[in-house]
Amino acid sequence: LALANNAIGNNGAEQIASSPKLGNLRELRIESCNLTRKGAEALAASTTLTSLEELDLPYNNLGAKGAVELLGSEVLSGVKKLKLDGCSLDVASFEHITTTPHLGALEVLDLSGNKITVEIIEALASNTAITNIRDLSITATLGADGVRALAKAAFAPSLERLNLYGMRLEAEGARALAEIETFTKLERLLLRSNRLGDEGVAALAASPNLDTLISLDLSSNIITDVGAEALGQATGLKNLRHLSLSSNLVRGKGAKALAKAPFQQQLELLNLSWNKLETDGVEVLLDDGAFPN
Numbered sequence: 001l002a003l004a005n006n007a008i009g010n011n012g013a014e015q016i017a018s019s020p021k022l023g024n025l026r027e028l029r030i031e032s033c034n035l036t037r038k039g040a041e042a043l044a045a046s047t048t049l050t051s052l053e054e055l056d057l058p059y060n061n062l063g064a065k066g067a068v069e070l071l072g073s074e075v076l077s078g079v080k081k082l083k084l085d086g087c088s089l090d091v092a093s094f095e096h097i098t099t100t101p102h103l104g105a106l107e108v109l110d111l112s113g114n115k116i117t118v119e120i121i122e123a124l125a126s127n128t129a130i131t132n133i134r135d136l137s138i139t140a141t142l143g144a145d146g147v148r149a150l151a152k153a154a155f156a157p158s159l160e161r162l163n164l165y166g167m168r169l170e171a172e173g174a175r176a177l178a179e180i181e182t183f184t185k186l187e188r189l190l191l192r193s194n195r196l197g198d199e200g201v202a203a204l205a206a207s208p209n210l211d212t213l214i215s216l217d218l219s220s221n222i223i224t225d226v227g228a229e230a231l232g233q234a235t236g237l238k239n240l241r242h243l244s245l246s247s248n249l250v251r252g253k254g255a256k257a258l259a260k261a262p263f264q265q266q267l268e269l270l271n272l273s274w275n276k277l278e279t280d281g282v283e284v285l286l287d288d289g290a291f292p293n
Contacts, residue, residue: 013039017046040066044073067093086113125153174200178207198227228254259290
């Protein structure tokens with residue numbers, strides 16, 4: 001049932017939560033529907049939504065109490081995909097996240113656009129019932145400490161896609177990522193707008209722990225030819241197929257280095273939009289020996 005961008009409000013949520021017709025409902029999408037605490041509490045208290053596998057609630061102001069009730073609710077016991085981006089969540093919203101037994105089925109969790117702190121990440125990571133998350137999205141200024149907290153999570157070995165947009169990781173955060181040994185299944189890493197710089201990119205390129213990656217987004221990270229050269233000499237990233245360096249400062253010299261990267265033979269997508277390339281950079285990229293795929 002998809003009702004996104006309708007003004008159903010809390011009354012609509014209460015009707016959905018109590019309807020005997022929805023016992024077999026698997027997917028409920030009510031993004032931007034003017035829900036607040038009462039709507040979240042109604043969903044949390046539902047005795048009929050017993051078959052839910054996906055619950056999308058982005059851009060509803062659920063409030064701390066509403067979020068606490070929802071995240072601790074048995075309604076989520078079978079939910080594999082939970083989207084709570086832009087729901088004004090903060091530390092108080094995750095009061096029982098360390099102990100709730102009802103999030104064990106979670107595979108996809110989106111917490112983007114909330115006031116996520118390192119404390120919240122540590123609490124989420126400490127819940128040993130949450131082991132199956134393979135796709136996690138977080139946008140918050142957490143830095144290297146947030147990365148280190150994620151590495152300790154019970155679900156870390158299950159992660160396949162990790163979106164850390166705008167976390168202000170900087171070079172220290174990149175080094176922390178490069179050192180993580182628990183992300184053994186990670187295939188897609190999105191690091192857009194993290195101020196990694198050339199030093200941070202060099203740490204990622206040299207990491208022996210990121211060889212599972214097939215897609216790496218380094219857009220908007222103040223990367224120059226120096227960072228591109230580090231990628232060109234990468235000793236890690238051996239299975240990379242998609243690389244985005246859009247909105248950086250790469251010029252012809254950096255493009256030449258990328259054309260000689262160890263992973264360029266299997267690369268299928270290279271995004272250099274919004275950089276500083278001129279004709280010489282294009283010529284290098286189109287050389288017969290570069291990027292055969």
